[in-house]
Amino acid sequence: MPTRSAAHKYLKTVKKEFQDNPGKYNTFLKVLKDFEAGRIGTNAFITRAKDLFNGKQELLLGINVCLPEGSAITIENDQNPPKTSLTFSDAMRFIRKVKTRFQDDDHSWNSFLNSLISFRKDHKSVIKVVHEMTVLFQDHDDLLEEFSLFLPPSFAKKT
Template identity: 35%
Template sequence: MYLSYTYRTDVSGVVERVKELFKGHNNLIQGFNIFLPKRYKITVDEDRPSPRMIDAHTEAIYFVNKIHKRDENIYTSFLDVLNKYRAGHTDIIKVLTKVASLFEDHPDLLEEFISFLPG
């Protein structure tokens, strides 16, 4: 026996489902907004980061503090490299090359740094 089900929903239903599925992932909601008519745009609380962002930020702070405890010169150079990247004065390959040389004697730090890089 073959049964066919047709499930239909309106835009409001889709918006509610997306809010539920993407809750706490503001970047996904903002990306989905591209496909919605303006009157259905989903607003996100920009001032309140998602729990995932908070965890990543906490890990990054812990990581930077770990570098500082090991060697202040490496710490200062590391922050300099990151600031140059953030300002657009260098690319990610140069950052990785410089960080690899800075962490030459600290392979665990290099491995942790690489885990922060975008996939």
């Protein structure tokens, strides 16, 4: 189990890496806080960190100090990521799942739909949609984690 000092050392490394881009560091801190508070799951946390770190191996490996046992990132896994392609059916299944979950909460269901429609028609940024979904799904880790599977790998770069 990593020590608190190892975690602090890792955060200093990340901060130094992004000294010219404090927004990226702050985004990482928010994602880390969401993970630690249980608002996002391990897979969503790893996915977002990989997107933020954009292949920086030392940062990806260092993130292991933040992960629970058995969830460590390895170089082999990062060099050969599993290829999964989501289909329209997967998207529809997820939408039905959200609709079922919020069947008694019209406001949340409408917020979900409006966010997706705005993204598609009004060209709302992916970052903005991710933020809205993080708030909307704050008590529904499984939905947030599944939603993250539909995000493009470079979503953190689009603001």
